[in-house]
Amino acid sequence: MGVAPVFRRSRSSKLVDRLMRGVLWAIAILFVVVLIIFVGAILKQGWPVLNLGFFTKMPETLDAGGGIKPQIFNSIYLVILSLGLSLPVGLGAGVYMAEYAGKGRALNFLRLCIETLAATPSIVLALFGMIVFVQAMGWSFSIRSGALTLALLNIPVITRVTEVSLLAVPRELKEASYGLGATKLQTILKVALPYAATGILTGLVLTAGRAFGESAILVFTAGTNASAQFPDFRLTVPGETLSVHLWYVTSDGTLPDAREIAAGTAAVMILVLLSLNLLVRLVDRAIRRRTR
Amino acid sequence: MPVGSTLVHPADIQPGGSRKAGPMPDALETSLTAAPVNGVGGSVESRPTAPHEAAESPVFRHSRIHRLADRWAHLAFLACSLLVVGLIGGILFFLASRGLAAFWPVAGNTGRALHLSEVFLSADWAPSSDRFGILPFIAGSLGVTGLALLIAAPAGILTGVFIAKMAPAWMRNLMRQVMDLLVGIPSVVYGIFGLTVVLPLVSRTWLADAPASGFAVSALILAVMIVPTIVSLSTDAFESLPSSLDEGAQALGSSRWQAIWHVLIPAARPRLLTAAVLGLGRAIGEAMAVQMVIGNNPQWIALMRESTDRAPFLRALFTPAATLTTELVQELPNTAAGSTWNNVLFAMGLLLYLLTMVLILATRRLGRGKEA
Numbered sequence: 179m180g181v182a183p184v185f186r187r188s189r190s191s192k193l194v195d196r197l198m199r200g201v202l203w204a205i206a207i208l209f210v211v212v213l214i215i216f217v218g219a220i221l222k223q224g225w226p227v228l229n230l231g232f233f234t235k236m237p238e239t240l241d242a243g244g245g246i247k248p249q250i251f252n253s254i255y256l257v258i259l260s261l262g263l264s265l266p267v268g269l270g271a272g273v274y275m276a277e278y279a280g281k282g283r284a285l286n287f288l289r290l291c292i293e294t295l296a297a298t299p300s301i302v303l304a305l306f307g308m309i310v311f312v313q314a315m316g317w318s319f320s321i322r323s324g325a326l327t328l329a330l331l332n333i334p335v336i337t338r339v340t341e342v343s344l345l346a347v348p349r350e351l352k353e354a355s356y357g358l359g360a361t362k363l364q365t366i367l368k369v370a371l372p373y374a375a376t377g378i379l380t381g382l383v384l385t386a387g388r389a390f391g392e393s394a395i396l397v398f399t400a401g402t403n404a405s406a407q408f409p410d411f412r413l414t415v416p417g418e419t420l421s422v423h424l425w426y427v428t429s430d431g432t433l434p435d436a437r438e439i440a441a442g443t444a445a446v447m448i449l450v451l452l453s454l455n456l457l458v459r460l461v462d463r464a465i466r467r468r469t470r
Numbered sequence: 471m472p473v474g475s476t477l478v479h480p481a482d483i484q485p486g487g488s489r490k491a492g493p494m495p496d497a498l499e500t501s502l503t504a505a506p507v508n509g510v511g512g513s514v515e516s517r518p519t520a521p522h523e524a525a526e527s528p529v530f531r532h533s534r535i536h537r538l539a540d541r542w543a544h545l546a547f548l549a550c551s552l553l554v555v556g557l558i559g560g561i562l563f564f565l566a567s568r569g570l571a572a573f574w575p576v577a578g579n580t581g582r583a584l585h586l587s588e589v590f591l592s593a594d595w596a597p598s599s600d601r602f603g604i605l606p607f608i609a610g611s612l613g614v615t616g617l618a619l620l621i622a623a624p625a626g627i628l629t630g631v632f633i634a635k636m637a638p639a640w641m642r643n644l645m646r647q648v649m650d651l652l653v654g655i656p657s658v659v660y661g662i663f664g665l666t667v668v669l670p671l672v673s674r675t676w677l678a679d680a681p682a683s684g685f686a687v688s689a690l691i692l693a694v695m696i697v698p699t700i701v702s703l704s705t706d707a708f709e710s711l712p713s714s715l716d717e718g719a720q721a722l723g724s725s726r727w728q729a730i731w732h733v734l735i736p737a738a739r740p741r742l743l744t745a746a747v748l749g750l751g752r753a754i755g756e757a758m759a760v761q762m763v764i765g766n767n768p769q770w771i772a773l774m775r776e777s778t779d780r781a782p783f784l785r786a787l788f789t790p791a792a793t794l795t796t797e798l799v800q801e802l803p804n805t806a807a808g809s810t811w812n813n814v815l816f817a818m819g820l821l822l823y824l825l826t827m828v829l830i831l832a833t834r835r836l837g838r839g840k841e842a
Contacts, residue, residue, distance in 0.1 A: 185724035185732070195725035202632040205625055206645055212694060213648050219667050220659060270550025278547055288551055291558045294830045297748065298823065299755020301795050302561065305802075305819040309564045313807060333554060360530035361540040368530075384654070391656025394757045394799065425658045425758055428665065437666070444662045451654050459647075 217448055224445020227438045237404060237423070242435035246443055248404035252417040256321065256400065257389045259413075260328035261382065268333045269378075272340025277366055296334035303330050304398040312399055322413040324400025331392060332385050339381030343374035376465045380458055387454045391447065393421040402426045420447055561823060569820035572602075572813035581810030589814060595768040597801075597811040604818055606771050610685075610793040614760065615753045617689035618696060622753075623746045625693070626700025630745075631730050633701070634708035635716065645701075653698035661762030664691045669763060677784060683765030686787035691759055696749040703748060707741035708734060744833045751829045755822060757795035765790020766800050794818045 185191075235245025271292070279285040307327025317323045347370045355365040371378075401416035404423075418426070424443040427436040530536075575583045584602055592603025633645050664687055672682035715737055719729035735742070767773065770791035777785055792800070798815055805812040 185719070185722055185728050191725055191728065195727040198727040198730075199636070202628055202636060205628050206632050206637065206641065209625075209629065209652070209697070210644065210648050213651055216655070216663055216694075217651075220663060223666060267550045267553055270547045271554050274547035274551040278544060279551070288555070290830065290834065291555045293833075294558055294827055295554060297751045297755075297826050297830055298561065299751075299757070299795065299826065301755060301757040301798055302565070302819055302823045302826070305568075305798070305816060306561045306564055308802075309568055309816075310560075330557065333557070337554065355530070358530055361536050363540040363543040364530050364536065366543075387654050391654070391659070393656065393658045394795075397758075397799070398802065421656050421658045424662060425762070428662060428762065440662055441666070444659050447656055447659055451651070451656070455647075455651060455654060 217452075220441075220444050220448050223441040224443070224448075227442030228445060232442050236406070236408070237439075238433065240432060242433065242438075244433070244435075244439065246420060246423060246439070246446070248408055248410070249418055249420045249423045249443070250446075251409050252321070252400070252404060253390055253419040253421070255411070256324055256328060256396070256417060256419055257386050259321070259325035260332055260389050261386060263325060263329035264332035264336055264385075265382070267329075268336025269340050271333070271337040273344065273366060273371075275337070275341045276344035277362070277370070292334045292337050295330070296338065300331060300392060300394040303327055304395040306330070307395060307399040317414070319399065319401025319403070319416045320414050321400060321417040324396050324417055325413075327395050327399040328389055328392060331395060332389055335385045335388070336378075336381065339385075340374070340378055343377030343381070344370055346377065347373045376461070380461060383454055383458050383461070387451060390419075390450060390454075391421055393419075393425050396422050397425065402430075565816060565820040565823055568813060569817035571808075572810060572817045578808045579810070579813070580806070580808045581813075584810065584814070589817065593771050597805075597814075600810070602810065602814045604794075604814065606768055607792055607794045607797050607818060608821075610764075610770065610791045611754055611795070614685050614688050614692065614764065614791070614793055615750060617685055618692035618753045619746065619750055621689065621693035622697045622700055622749055626697045626745070626749065627704045627735070627742055629697070629701045630704030630742075631708050631734060633705045635730065635734065636726065649698040649701050652694065653702075655695075657695065657756060657759040658762070660691050660695055661759040664688075664759065664763040672788075677788065682788050683763060683790040684788040685764070685791060688760045688764040688791075691763060692753045692756060695756060695759065696752045699752055700745045700749040703745035704738070704742050707738040707745065710741075711737055740836045744836045747829055747833050747836065751826060754825060755795065757799050760793060761796040761799045764792065764796055766792050766796055768792045768797065794822055 231243075232245050233250065234247055235243070236247055237249070238244030271288075275285060275288055275292075279288060304327065307323060307330070311317050311323035311326055312319060315323075351369055351373060352365055355369040360368070396417075396419055400418065400422070402418050402422055403416040404418040405412070405415040420443050424440050424447070427433050427443075428440045430436070433439060571579055572584050572589065573586060581600075589602050589604055590608075591605065592601070593605040593609075594601045594603040595606055629645065633642050637645065668687050668690065669682050672687060677686075711734060715733055716729055719733040724732065767790040770789050774785050774789045777789070780788075798818060802812070802815050805815060
């Protein structure tokens with residue numbers, strides 16, 4: 179039998195190969211360029227606006243020259259509150275899925291629910307929060323309505339990251355713990371969770387970043403106004419965040435310097451995001467060095 | 471009695487005294503085979519038995535309280551999971567309670583109850599004149615999402631195969647970081663980028679009259695937003711393929727691209743489809759970024775049909791339009807709870823939620839097809 183190669187290696191196939199290699203490289207490099215242009219443009223537009231006054235002044239409603247001080251506070255406050263609300267639930271559900279649910283139908287169904295919640299558009303979560311917290315509970319547009327609805331966005335991410343991190347814990351470690359007479363709870367709390375903690379922590383930082391950037395949910399639950407007091411820790415007042423402010427000044431159009439405010443706010447958000455990303459990377463590198 | 475003699479490691483066996491290496495293999499063999507049979511393999515007995523101290527003073531305290539906590543913790547973890555399940559049902563219930571109120575005369579309604587067909591089969595959206603056809607928004611959502619997917623799916627899948635099977639390590643790392651950043655950028659920042667950079671840029675070309683709002687720019691922005699999802703899922707898909715596939719193709723004389731096109735992509739197809747479906751889900755639910763660039767024109771179908779100044783495909787791409795999500799953002803704050811208008815908006819939200827469920831179930835189907 180003669181050698182009849184399955185794949186034909188003609189001159190044209192070599193040409194196609196070289197061409198497609200080039201195309202793949204080009205697409206990949208295109209994304210790098212897009213990111214650089216994106217971040218560059220946002221920072222360039224916002225840079226002239228970023229002075230001390232922008233960070234320390236209250237926003238204006240009709241005149242130019244307002245700052246974003248309360249929005250910065252509200253963003254951080256809402257991220258912390260929503261993480262505080264979603265962490266216990268997400269951790270609990272993640273532990274249950276990794277350690278208790280077994281491998282049968284129950285786990286499958288739980289996964290389906292987590293996936294559905296994770297894929298639910300934030301505008302749909304916003305509608306839910308609006309019906310339940312803003313209207314039915316009578317809390318109107320407030321920090322508490324916003325934090326609770328935002329928590330719904332975090333829960334599936336934290337659950338997933340907890341489950342994955344716990345499943346990565348070596349079985350020998352857990353078996354050793356049982357061998358030493360630990361109960362299941364003791365094994366989870368003192369062996370599995372500490373081992374998984376770094377993975378969960380990384381996931382938490384990413385969740386915080388996502389909550390920080392979320393806008394659709396907060397427009398309909400925390401409102402588009404910021405309290406006139408600073409700092410205002412009350413849960414009952416409206417709490418406009420940076421991302422909502424960015425959207426609101428752009429679409430509302432009553433501010434003469436809406437463009438500048440929006441550009442500055444976008445630059446601040448990009449800077450926060452870049453530093454969060456750097457933080458994750460540093461933590462990740464530190465962990466890898468330690469475990470190596 | 472010798473403890474665990476069947477588990478003895480060969481290295482632990484010391485055939486007595488200082489004999490020469492000669493008989494060692496024999497001794498080893500007999501002790502290993504004999505031990506399980508009679509339980510008293512001579513040389514094994516000399517091995518120190520497992521320490522009993524561990525059992526007598528446990529590292530973990532094991533009181534009644536601990537056992538009680540163990541049981542209650544199980545319930546607490548279960549409760550957290552059930553809360554998530556409850557949330558899925560709760561969202562459905564509350565959205566349905568408001569959305570379906572548009573079609574039934576429910577207490578609290580201030581307007582009339584609509585017929586299903588005048589909502590879902592009509593393109594006439596004029597709420598102030600009591601006409602509530604949401605077809606423009608459904609078509610808008612499908613149009614902009616389809617267009618975004620048309621860009622993002624091929625680009626994302628090819629980037630996935632590039633990262634998994636072709637790129638050198640440094641490029642792989644760089645791409646991962648780029649995708650991490652792209653996925654983390656907030657949608658309002660995408661929106662402001664579209665509004666202040668892309669729209670003016672396109673308006674200056676022959677493509678569009680200023681401003682260039684519409685499907686094209688919205689879809690472009692959306693495509694960049696969903697590409698990280700598709701890239702990361704398809705990278706996983708290609709990385710989880712057995713390497714024998716790739717090696718086999720190359721052994722049969724394939725070029726790099728032939729292996730990718732004829733072997734790897736077909737093999738990964740179910741998971742690539744899943745990636746595309748999840749990207750679709752993200753795109754169809756995105757609200758703020760699209761709202762900032764699409765132009766928010768519920769009457770876009772009429773406008774597209776009537777204007778004759780430009781080529782049809784340019785009109786289709788650059789006519790200010792609206793989608794389900796953008797219309798919700800645009801109009802929900804201005805409507806009173808219980809009004810027909812408000813109820814129809816919630817029905818649009820319900821539609822989005824049901825669509826999410828359908829898409830997730832579709833990914834399940836695709837995933838199951840893979841194992842078969």
